[in-house]
Amino acid sequence: MYHIASSTHLIMLLQRQSRGCVYSSVHGFQQEEIREKLQAFPGGSIELLTQESGLAVLTINYPSRMNAFSGSMMVDLEERVSQLEGWTDGKGLIVQGASGTFCSGSDLNAVRALSNPQDGMKMCMFMQNTLTRLLRLPMISVALVEGRALGGGAELTTACDFRLMAPGSVIQFVHKHMGLVPGWGGAARLVRIVGSQNALKLLGGAVKVDPELALQIGLAEEVLQGEGTGTPLQRAENWLSVYTKGPAPVIQAVKKVVLSGRELPLSEALRTEKDVFGTVWGGPANMQALASKSKHR
Numbered sequence: 071m072y073h074i075a076s077s078t079h080l081i082m083l084l085q086r087q088s089r090g091c092v093y094s095s096v097h098g099f100q101q102e103e104i105r106e107k108l109q110a111f112p113g114g115s116i117e118l119l120t121q122e123s124g125l126a127v128l129t130i131n132y133p134s135r136m137n138a139f140s141g142s143m144m145v146d147l148e149e150r151v152s153q154l155e156g157w158t159d160g161k162g163l164i165v166q167g168a169s170g171t172f173c174s175g176s177d178l179n180a181v182r183a184l185s186n187p188q189d190g191m192k193m194c195m196f197m198q199n200t201l202t203r204l205l206r207l208p209m210i211s212v213a214l215v216e217g218r219a220l221g222g223g224a225e226l227t228t229a230c231d232f233r234l235m236a237p238g239s240v241i242q243f244v245h246k247h248m249g250l251v252p253g254w255g256g257a258a259r260l261v262r263i264v265g266s267q268n269a270l271k272l273l274g275g276a277v278k279v280d281p282e283l284a285l286q287i288g289l290a291e292e293v294l295q296g297e298g299t300g301t302p303l304q305r306a307e308n309w310l311s312v313y314t315k316g317p318a319p320v321i322q323a324v325k326k327v328v329l330s331g332r333e334l335p336l337s338e339a340l341r342t343e344k345d346v347f348g349t350v351w352g353g354p355a356n357m358q359a360l361a362s363k364s365k366h367r
């Protein structure tokens with residue numbers, strides 16, 4: 071029998087779908103098994119700070135290894151993403167590295183220990199799931215790149231909606247030099263950001279992308295200039311606040327309609343847009359705007 075779902079039910083369904091992982095047990099992926107393996111390579115942490123303003127800061131924290139991802143940090147990241155998925159007041163997210171550098175990719179000590187193809191594939195599925203969920207969070211996300219974003223670190227930047235680069239910073243897909251290709255979803259996302267020609271150049275040449283080149287090819291949105299106007303994090307917060315000003319349900323709706331436009335075939339994206347529209351139409355922000363007879367001059 072066919073049931074017409076209530077709009078709340080439908081939205082919950084959509085939310086679950088949009089949070090959806092790429093891999094599940096159907097693909098031979100056992101989350102608990104790989105979590106256990108990854109936990110055997112400890113070090114560093116992923117810190118999450120949520121603010122009343124609706125902005126959160128996620129920090130990759132392993133300075134003694136240039137913020138490389140240990141196994142336990144991969145597990146940490148998955149847990150922080152789960153926390154953010156449940157944060158109803160969230161509007162914006164900044165992903166940064168500790169101590170003035172972004173992330174130097176996976177911890178080479180863990181990579182060496184997990185170098186057999188089966189373990190490599192499991193780690194790859196785990197990180198693809200996490201980074202897909204990060205990109206699909208119902209908030210606008212920014213990677214704040216200071217210092218270097220190398221290998222998996224470069225891939226992580228592509229799991230954010232925007233990239234802001236500090237002067238002198240570098241994004242480099244060094245995988246070719248390691249005899250690898252991206253495996254955390256970085257190639258698929260990069261093609262969508264800069265196009266296949268540019269992606270081929272960046273991956274094939276393991277090109278060091280400085281802020282100027284990043285702006286030119288559309289990898290970065292802005293270079294955070296302006297010594298004396300606050301820390302790079304404050305400047306990134308200022309930049310993001312322009313897009314997150316307003317009530318959380320409206321900002322989250324903005325992200326959802328853009329996300330569905332980006333990821334779904336047109337007919338499906340249109341239907342999703344209609345459903346998301348239904349959540350804000352006649353809502354508190356809409357009623358308030360109508361009552362105040364606002365003009366947009």
Ligand SMILES: CCCC(=O)SCCNC(=O)CCNC(=O)[C@H](O)C(C)(C)COP(=O)(O)OP(=O)(O)OC[C@H]1O[C@@H](n2cnc3c(N)ncnc32)[C@H](O)[C@@H]1OP(=O)(O)O
Binds near residue numbers: 250
């Ligand atoms: C699908 C994922 C694919 C991947 O991510 S593969 C990994 C790709 N990343 C790399 O190959 C980065 C290798 N590291 C480097 O090139 C350099 O360390 C880097 C980041 C340019 C920094 O150079 P320097 O400023 O000269 O500093 P340094 O080399 O002395 O590094 C400081 C300490 O950090 C360590 N480190 C940096 N990146 C690491 C990593 N990815 N895994 C494990 N340890 C890493 C480095 O070994 C050094 O430690 P220590 O002081 O010698 O004990």
